[in-house]
Amino acid sequence: xxxxxxxxxxxxxxxxxxxxxxxxxxxxxxxxxxxxxxxxxxxxxxxxxxxxxxxxxxxxxxxxxxxxxxxxxxxxxxxxxxxxxxxxxxxxxxxxxxxxxxxxxxxxxxxxxxxxxxxxxxxxxxxxxxxxxxxxxxxxxxxxxxxxxxxxxxxxxxxxxxxxxxxxxxxxxxxxxxxxxxxxxxxxxxxxxxxxxxxxxxxxxxxxxxxxxxxxxxxxxxxxxxxxxxxx
Numbered sequence: 001x002x003x004x005x006x007x008x009x010x011x012x013x014x015x016x017x018x019x020x021x022x023x024x025x026x027x028x029x030x031x032x033x034x035x036x037x038x039x040x041x042x043x044x045x046x047x048x049x050x051x052x053x054x055x056x057x058x059x060x061x062x063x064x065x066x067x068x069x070x071x072x073x074x075x076x077x078x079x080x081x082x083x084x085x086x087x088x089x090x091x092x093x094x095x096x097x098x099x100x101x102x103x104x105x106x107x108x109x110x111x112x113x114x115x116x117x118x119x120x121x122x123x124x125x126x127x128x129x130x131x132x133x134x135x136x137x138x139x140x141x142x143x144x145x146x147x148x149x150x151x152x153x154x155x156x157x158x159x160x161x162x163x164x165x166x167x168x169x170x171x172x173x174x175x176x177x178x179x180x181x182x183x184x185x186x187x188x189x190x191x192x193x194x195x196x197x198x199x200x201x202x203x204x205x206x207x208x209x210x211x212x213x214x215x216x217x218x219x220x221x222x223x224x225x226x227x228x229x230x231x232x
Contacts, residue, residue: 034058040089045081053081066220067190069094070127114214114225117178125182125218131158133181135165137174146172153183160197162204169210181217188217188224196224
């Protein structure tokens with residue numbers, strides 16, 4: 001094979017084109033997503049550079065870092081050239097970025113709106129591949145008391161037990177409850193089951209003088225509020 005078709009590794013690139021050297025010389029903003037991931041990966045293979053491998057991974061996820069952030073260790077390890085250690089490095093870096101983004105939005109100790117509840121809960125529910133159901137508890141002055149994980153489920157459902165929910169509310173001496181769960185599918189529209197369980201919990205809360213103020217559905221793109229949509 002002629003030299004013109006020989007694979008050129010990263011170490012043979014011009015220095016300004018190597019991801020690490022590029023970051024050091026030009027700053028983090030100069031790097032593409034693939035180049036940043038290549039730094040995490042560290043090395044490619046005999047047939048593929050770390051940048052080419054990173055581009056292949058990003059292409060698989062539609063060049064969407066949010067989709068990549070939802071990938072599991074097993075999924076990433078399916079890519080040739082990515083072992084468990086490299087997969088963990090990618091997942092950890094994306095999780096740090098997500099947490100940094102969360103910290104840029106200060107969380108209110110007073111839960112006076114659906115947006116306040118969303119800001120309290122979004123970091124727990126984005127990027128999940130399964131459903132989780134949480135409750136957020138407040139006192140009579142709407143002061144935040146606690147947030148509790150009630151149940152975990154599969155891709156499209158999780159079991160909700162009213163006895164557990166109101167048991168936790170009574171334990172914390174809460175006056176109000178926000179119901180919160182995620183839709184891994186990204187669909188913000190409430191299902192028939194979402195509507196049914198919400199009505200059951202609102203009715204049960206009336207009997208115990210614990211008011212259900214809202215039910216939020218959270219996805220990576222945002223949230224849906226039952227109260228804001230006039231469903232309470």
